[in-house]
Amino acid sequence: MDLAYTPRQKAFREEVRAWLAAxxxxxxxxxxxxxxxxxxxREWERKLFDARLSMVIWPEALxxxxxxxxxxxxxxxxxxxxxxxxxxxxNGQLLLGPTLIEFGTEExxxxxxPRMASSEDMWxxxxxxxxxxSDMAAITSKAILSADGTHYVVNGxxxxxxxxxxxxxxFGLFRSDPASSRxxxxxxxxxxxxAPGVTIxxxxxxxxxxxxxxxxxxxVKVPVENRIGDEGQGWHVAMATAGFERGLLLxxxxxxxYTARRLVELYRANREVADRDPSIRDAVIEAWTGTEAYAxxxxxxxxxxxxxxxxxxxxxTNKIYWSELDLKMHETAMRILGPLGELTGDAPAAxxxxxxxxxxxxxxxxxxxxxxxxxxxxxxxxxxxxLPK
Amino acid sequence: MDFTFTDDQLTFREAVSxxxxxxxxxxxxxxxxxxxxxxxxxxxxxxxxxxxxxxxxPEDCGGLGMDDIAWALMxxxxxxxxxxxxxxxxxxxxxxxxxxLPAGTASREDWLGCIAEGSIRIAVAHPVNPLVAxxxxxxxxxxxxxxxxHAVPREQVEVEPNPSIDLSRxxxxxxxxxxxxxxxxxxxxxxxxxxxxxxxxxxxxxxxLLGLAQRMLDLSVDYVAQRKQFGKPxxxxxxxxxxxxxxxxxxxxxxxxxxxxxxxxxHGEAGADARVSHAxxxxxxxxxxxARQGIQVHGAMGxxxxxxxxxxxxxxxxxxxxxxxxxxxxxxxxxxxxxxxxALGPGHTFEE
Numbered sequence: 121m122d123l124a125y126t127p128r129q130k131a132f133r134e135e136v137r138a139w140l141a142a143x144x145x146x147x148x149x150x151x152x153x154x155x156x157x158x159x160x161x162r163e164w165e166r167k168l169f170d171a172r173l174s175m176v177i178w179p180e181a182l183x184x185x186x187x188x189x190x191x192x193x194x195x196x197x198x199x200x201x202x203x204x205x206x207x208x209x210x211n212g213q214l215l216l217g218p219t220l221i222e223f224g225t226e227e228x229x230x231x232x233x234p235r236m237a238s239s240e241d242m243w244x245x246x247x248x249x250x251x252x253x254s255d256m257a258a259i260t261s262k263a264i265l266s267a268d269g270t271h272y273v274v275n276g277x278x279x280x281x282x283x284x285x286x287x288x289x290x291f292g293l294f295r296s297d298p299a300s301s302r303x304x305x306x307x308x309x310x311x312x313x314x315a316p317g318v319t320i321x322x323x324x325x326x327x328x329x330x331x332x333x334x335x336x337x338x339x340v341k342v343p344v345e346n347r348i349g350d351e352g353q354g355w356h357v358a359m360a361t362a363g364f365e366r367g368l369l370l371x372x373x374x375x376x377x378y379t380a381r382r383l384v385e386l387y388r389a390n391r392e393v394a395d396r397d398p399s400i401r402d403a404v405i406e407a408w409t410g411t412e413a414y415a416x417x418x419x420x421x422x423x424x425x426x427x428x429x430x431x432x433x434x435x436x437t438n439k440i441y442w443s444e445l446d447l448k449m450h451e452t453a454m455r456i457l458g459p460l461g462e463l464t465g466d467a468p469a470a471x472x473x474x475x476x477x478x479x480x481x482x483x484x485x486x487x488x489x490x491x492x493x494x495x496x497x498x499x500x501x502x503x504x505x506x507l508p509k
Numbered sequence: 510m511d512f513t514f515t516d517d518q519l520t521f522r523e524a525v526s527x528x529x530x531x532x533x534x535x536x537x538x539x540x541x542x543x544x545x546x547x548x549x550x551x552x553x554x555x556x557x558x559x560x561x562x563x564x565x566x567p568e569d570c571g572g573l574g575m576d577d578i579a580w581a582l583m584x585x586x587x588x589x590x591x592x593x594x595x596x597x598x599x600x601x602x603x604x605x606x607x608x609x610l611p612a613g614t615a616s617r618e619d620w621l622g623c624i625a626e627g628s629i630r631i632a633v634a635h636p637v638n639p640l641v642a643x644x645x646x647x648x649x650x651x652x653x654x655x656x657x658x659h660a661v662p663r664e665q666v667e668v669e670p671n672p673s674i675d676l677s678r679x680x681x682x683x684x685x686x687x688x689x690x691x692x693x694x695x696x697x698x699x700x701x702x703x704x705x706x707x708x709x710x711x712x713x714x715x716x717x718l719l720g721l722a723q724r725m726l727d728l729s730v731d732y733v734a735q736r737k738q739f740g741k742p743x744x745x746x747x748x749x750x751x752x753x754x755x756x757x758x759x760x761x762x763x764x765x766x767x768x769x770x771x772x773x774x775x776h777g778e779a780g781a782d783a784r785v786s787h788a789x790x791x792x793x794x795x796x797x798x799x800a801r802q803g804i805q806v807h808g809a810m811g812x813x814x815x816x817x818x819x820x821x822x823x824x825x826x827x828x829x830x831x832x833x834x835x836x837x838x839x840x841x842x843x844x845x846x847x848x849x850x851x852a853l854g855p856g857h858t859f860e861e
Binding site: 121122123124125126129133190194196197198200201373374375377378380381384387388401402404405408409412413414415416417419420422423424426427434437440441494496497498500501502504505506507508509 | 510511512513514515578726730733734741742744745747749750751753754755757758761762763764765766768769772776787790791839842843846847851853854855856858859860
């Protein structure tokens with residue numbers, strides 16, 4: 121155990137800090153759940169990419185800089201600590217990206233990854249269907265290989281696809297063997313969202329914005345080169361993606377530590393009002409202890425990974441932990457704000473342009489997406505504790 | 510930056526675990542519970558023979574010179590097997606205090622040598638604990654008089670036993686009169702020693718609580734996998750699964766907090782107080798949740814004397830308030846994070 125950063129790690133931190141100080145947008149970007157905000161975030165991603173900071177853990181040849189996971193944690197700390205914009209393309213970069221690196225062909229990596237790192241291609245997910253939510257193996261959308269073997273013909277419907285209204289491509293699971301059921305006979309495909317036969321219908325989210333969409337496929341042709349992994353192996357490939365999602369990458373500790381710092385500041389600025397309810401102070405303290413614990417667990421995991429360990433079912437404890445923590449912190453902020461908490465960003469009297477309200481609404485989704493917390497608890501009980509099905 | 514244990518440290522933990530598994534089975538704990546002293550000279554002798562009493566004693570005094578990080582592993586094993594002995598009080602907490610005395614302080618080397626060979630029992634009476642653990646069987650007591658540290662032989666104190674619901678804990682109120690002959694440190698030095706001792710005591714207790722949490726989880730998993738109702742193991746029901754998944758999650762996120770605190774202590778970091786208090790809180794919460802969900806999934810069996818769970822629950826309930834209750838530790842964390850200019854947020858987990 122050696123908890124000192126190396127000179128190289130310190131220099132990297134300084135470099136990232138200096139770059140962010142010089143390049144952060146002067147004004148906050150519009151919400152990435154709107155067309156305008158989405159494009160602003162795409163521009164910001166391009167700027168990060170040009171500085172080779174968009175995907176620091178990817179190899180240089182793919183547009184990254186070959187950082188190890190400790191350096192990635194450092195990057196995240198500087199990034200979120202500086203209050204930099206949310207990452208608009210992270211579903212692609214953090215979920216599909218690692219899957220392509222593990223399962224993709226060299227041709228696919230070259231075709232997809234650099235454009236994903238630069239956000240020239242924005243990616244949406246295609247997992248859930250109207251009757252396949254927590255029970256993802258109930259997927260019925262079909263992808264049937266053409267007689268000449270050059271393409272799939274895709275029919276069906278996907279839903280809850282984050283920011284699909286604005287995205288360029290979608291990745292997800294389709295049933296390529298119509299006679300199959302459950303986890304068998306599925307294939308993992310990348311589908312261009314401007315292909316003929318694709319219809320996107322936005323879904324208005326809790327915040328009133330088109331934060332996600334449902335997508336209809338009507339005889340959509342998908343080139344066979346867009347299949348990731350072998351035909352019929354889609355479930356296996358997707359589970360690797362789900363593992364990444366639940367695990368470390370998608371929700372690095374830094375963004376929650378940043379929220380905790382803001383919550384402490386909010387509490388200190390409103391102490392007189394907040395202290396009328398002593399449980400608020402308690403919750404503020406727990407924001408710090410909770411986010412520190414999450415960060416420490418991340419460093420511990422990264423250290424174990426560096427020594428050759430694999431992330432197993434304990435990734436599911438991560439998902440429960442950060443989603444409940446994030447919700448609790450935003451609930452606490454709303455309680456401190458009291459009657460000002462309900463004000464939207466358009467309200468002149470809103471605090472911090474209603475940033476806490478926006479976060480509070482988004483935090484409601486945390487225990488639901490990426491596998492509900494009930495599903496995560498099943499996974500922990502069955503795979504970590506070995507309890508019977 | 511490497512926040513993991515070395516192979517040597519993990520091997521050491523394995524060895525301790527294997528040793529305690531055979532030396533301290535639940536049936537044996539029950540036997541010791543029935544005795545007047547609540548202590549087994551046999552067990553203490555075996556522990557000493559393994560060298561476990563010598564861990565913290567400096568090498569030049571016959572010990573192994575191991576640091577707080579080793580104890581973060583060791584105390585988890587002591588908790589897991591609910592060892593009915595104040596081993597960590599003498600071999601870790603008292604050893605740390607005595608080792609920190611200036612070299613040449615009268616009796617310092619003798620005491621350390623005796624700790625290493627396991628021939629002395631030392632009770633530590635920090636003012637944060639209203640009662641003293643193992644005062645009765647102790648040979649020597651480290652007692653506080655203001656900032657002063659006194660080392661007082663057992664025959665010079667009056668001991669009034671105060672039974673605990675955890676029969677492994679033997680608590681007493683101690684009456685004594687400070688004398689110049691027993692003073693070993695005072696003033697600034699005494700204050701620093703007591704502060705350090707408090708952190709070691711809290712860390713030791715935190716580690717034991719975490720070990721207890723893991724033991725209660727393991728016992729519960731075993732029980733719900735074999736107990737059948739409605740024709741299947743109750744562990745197949747989601748309501749039961751989710752109770753235990755929550756315990757597993759608490760444990761998972763308490764471990765690294767304990768390790769971070771141990772490192773802060775071993776390296777004398779300025780922020781060690783808050784780190785140790787955080788560890789005590791996180792491990793205490795994991796242990797109490799382990800007890801709560803443990804008794805729930807054991808059903809009525811968990812409420813009996815017969816089922817082993819009770820020994821671990823009672824210890825968890827008791828240790829949660831030892832070496833500073835939650836209010837005490839929460840206040841220390843609050844002092845650190847609500848202070849002007851506190852180093853909060855991303856990037857301060859390892860550097861201030």
